[in-house]
Amino acid sequence: MKVLYFGTYSKGTGYPRNDTIIKGLKLNGVEVVECHYPLWRGVSEKSIKSYGFFYYIKLFLRLLTAYIDLSVNFLKIKDYDLIIVGYTGHIDIFFARLLNIRGKRPLVFDAFISLYDTVVIDRGWFKKSSLLARALWYIDKKACDIADLVLLDTNEHIKYFCREFGLPQQKFLRVFAGVEDVFWGDEYVVDESTGNKTDVLKAVYFGTYVPLHGVDTIVYAAKRLEGENIEFLLIGNGQKFKNIRELAESLQLTNLTFINRWVTAQELKGFIMDSDVCLGIFGESDKAKRVIPFKVFNCMAIGKAVIMADTPAARELLIDGYNAVLVPSGNPLLLAEAILRLKSNRKLLKELGLRARDTYCNNVSPYVLGKTLKDALNKLVKH
Numbered sequence: 001m002k003v004l005y006f007g008t009y010s011k012g013t014g015y016p017r018n019d020t021i022i023k024g025l026k027l028n029g030v031e032v033v034e035c036h037y038p039l040w041r042g043v044s045e046k047s048i049k050s051y052g053f054f055y056y057i058k059l060f061l062r063l064l065t066a067y068i069d070l071s072v073n074f075l076k077i078k079d080y081d082l083i084i085v086g087y088t089g090h091i092d093i094f095f096a097r098l099l100n101i102r103g104k105r106p107l108v109f110d111a112f113i114s115l116y117d118t119v120v121i122d123r124g125w126f127k128k129s130s131l132l133a134r135a136l137w138y139i140d141k142k143a144c145d146i147a148d149l150v151l152l153d154t155n156e157h158i159k160y161f162c163r164e165f166g167l168p169q170q171k172f173l174r175v176f177a178g179v180e181d182v183f184w185g186d187e188y189v190v191d192e193s194t195g196n197k198t199d200v201l202k203a204v205y206f207g208t209y210v211p212l213h214g215v216d217t218i219v220y221a222a223k224r225l226e227g228e229n230i231e232f233l234l235i236g237n238g239q240k241f242k243n244i245r246e247l248a249e250s251l252q253l254t255n256l257t258f259i260n261r262w263v264t265a266q267e268l269k270g271f272i273m274d275s276d277v278c279l280g281i282f283g284e285s286d287k288a289k290r291v292i293p294f295k296v297f298n299c300m301a302i303g304k305a306v307i308m309a310d311t312p313a314a315r316e317l318l319i320d321g322y323n324a325v326l327v328p329s330g331n332p333l334l335l336a337e338a339i340l341r342l343k344s345n346r347k348l349l350k351e352l353g354l355r356a357r358d359t360y361c362n363n364v365s366p367y368v369l370g371k372t373l374k375d376a377l378n379k380l381v382k383h
Contacts, residue, residue, distance in 0.1 A: 001374070001381065002031040002080045004105075006096050008039035008066050009086030013180065013265045014208075016294060017112055018086040020178025021151075024370020030377075033080060035073045037066040067095055074099050081105060081381050085147075087112040093143045106380040109147035110175075114140050114161065122212055122287040123239060141165040148380055151373070153177045154313040156290040173376050176317070176364045177294050180265040183301040184366055201230045201343040203307075204275040206268060206295055208238030213293075214282035214309070215244045220332035221339065222248075222256045230343060232256040235263055235271060272299055276349060277342055280308025284330040289313060296324075300360040305352040307338055317363060323355040 003025060009018045022032050039062055070092075083100055085093040087110045100107060116136040119125050126133045144150045144165060150172050152158050158172040207213050215234065222232045232253075234244070237260055248256055263271070272278060278299035281288055289311040299306050300323075308314055310326035318324040325342065327334045342349045362368065 001029075001082075001377065002033065003377070004033050004035055004074075004077055004080040004083045005086055006035045006070070006074070006083050007086045007089040007092035008037050008063075008070075009089055009092070009110075011036075011038070013268075014262065015087075016178050016180045017110070019181050020366050020369060021084070021086070021110065021175065021373065023181070023184065024178075024366035024368070025374060026370070027367045028370040028374045030370070030374055033077055035070055035077060036086075037069045039063065039066050063091075070095070071099065082108060082377060084108040084110060086110055090115050090139050090143050093147060097146050106148045106377075107146065108149045108151065108377070108380070109143060110151040111140075111144060111161070112151065112153060112177075114164070116140050117160070117164070117287055122285050123210060137165075141167070144171065147171070149173055149376060151175045154290055154292060154316055156311075156313040156316070160286075160290055173373070175369050175373055177292060177297060178364070178366065178369060179294065179297045179301050179360075180268070182265045182269050183298050199229060201277065201339065202233065202275045203230065203277040203279055203339060204233045204235065204271055205279040206235035206263075206271070207281075207293070208236055209240040209244060210238055211240060212281055212283040212285050212288040212291070213240075214284065214288065214330055215240065216247060217282040217330050217332045217335060218279055219244060219248050219251065219253070219256065221336040222253055223251045224332060224336040225339060226253070226255050228340060228343070230255060230339060233259065233271065233275070235259045235268070237261065268298070269302070272302060272304060275304065277339060278304045278306050280306055280314075282309045282327075282329055282331075282335065288329060292317060297360060297364050300356040300364070303353040303357040305342060305349050306356055307335065307342075317359060323352060323359045325352065 005022060011018055025032050082105045083096055085096050089109065093109050097107060119136060120128055120133040144161065144167055152161065152172055152174060153176055155174050158169060158174060161167055161172065162169050205215065205218055209215055232255060245258060280296045281293055288309060290313050292313050296306055296308060307325040307327060309329040314326055318326060320326040325338045327338050
């Protein structure tokens with residue numbers, strides 16, 4: 001099978017989705033040819049709400065350049081079985097369909113997120129009644145309509161798309177989010193020589209501070225754990241960073257440190273390896289109930305214990321007390337109690353990490369995700 005992977009999709013640190021899918025397909029013997037133009041320039045560019053007028057002019061010109069470049073490269077590729085439009089490709093898929101009109105190969109869309117849900121509902125950047133909100137809703141729906149198969153990261157997300165956009169469930173396939181490429185080889189071994197060797201428990205969060213992460217819950221939990229020999233490290237920047245920083249300062253926290261920058265994947269791996277507990281998401285929004293973020297899988301891949309909100313999406317893969325610790329969303333008291341419990345039980349801490357790694361290997365590694373996707377693609381090609 002030969003797959004044409006198409007679009008302006010994101011790659012590299014912070015956006016491992018496409019790298020994971022491409023790697024997984026290749027591990028399963030699928031030939032992947034990329035027709036790619038790197039429209040987005042790093043994590044921060046897609047994490048900030050607004051820019052000035054001239055930024056959008058430049059973005060439009062870059063988009064125009066991207067589609068000219070993609071068209072030229074697309075026409076050079078003669079032989080392929082189907083097209084996958086990579087994330088983020090909500091506009092790209094319309095262009096892919098236009099280019100594909102002669103070949104009429106199956107068209108697969110890795111939606112991964114809903115633009116409408118992310119921008120309007122979860123982050124609240126625009127009112128639901130606004131023209132832009134309606135446009136984003138329409139783009140989400142039509143992008144899925146014209147695809148033969150749509151990829152999403154959880155079954156809960158699939159249920160949302162079916163309900164919100166009136167789409168049939170058989171159009172979708174669950175493919176878990178994946179991990180950064182520096183973690184790909186770590187599903188086979190846990191390095192016992194690394195990690196925290198002190199009596200202090202180290203808890204790490206990393207991310208873009210979007211509302212669904214519920215970072216304020218982590219900050220309030222840290223306040224409750226002052227004096228307990230527990231240190232918190234928060235890495236990254238994003239929408240709510242300023243608010244979270246101000247909250248931490250108002251609480252005069254002595255056990256919490258910020259790294260206010262985007263770190264490389266290799267740096268991130270080092271921070272995780274040096275920690276004891278990795279903190280997932282704790283937001284109370286509807287979207288928070290539908291996702292398992294990259295950060296959780298990164299930590300599971302190298303055998304670290306994970307604590308995150310007890311949500312329907314989390315329950316698709318995680319079992320409280322077996323391969324993770326699940327706590328109610330937005331509850332700093334119970335989060336603090338869970339962290340303290342793990343500090344007093346190092347044996348459980350290690351067992352949770354090892355079981356998390358096994359769960360990752362069996363369900364989320366690039367090879368497993370690639371096999372799931374390849375099986376679905378085979379059915380499309382045969383039809």
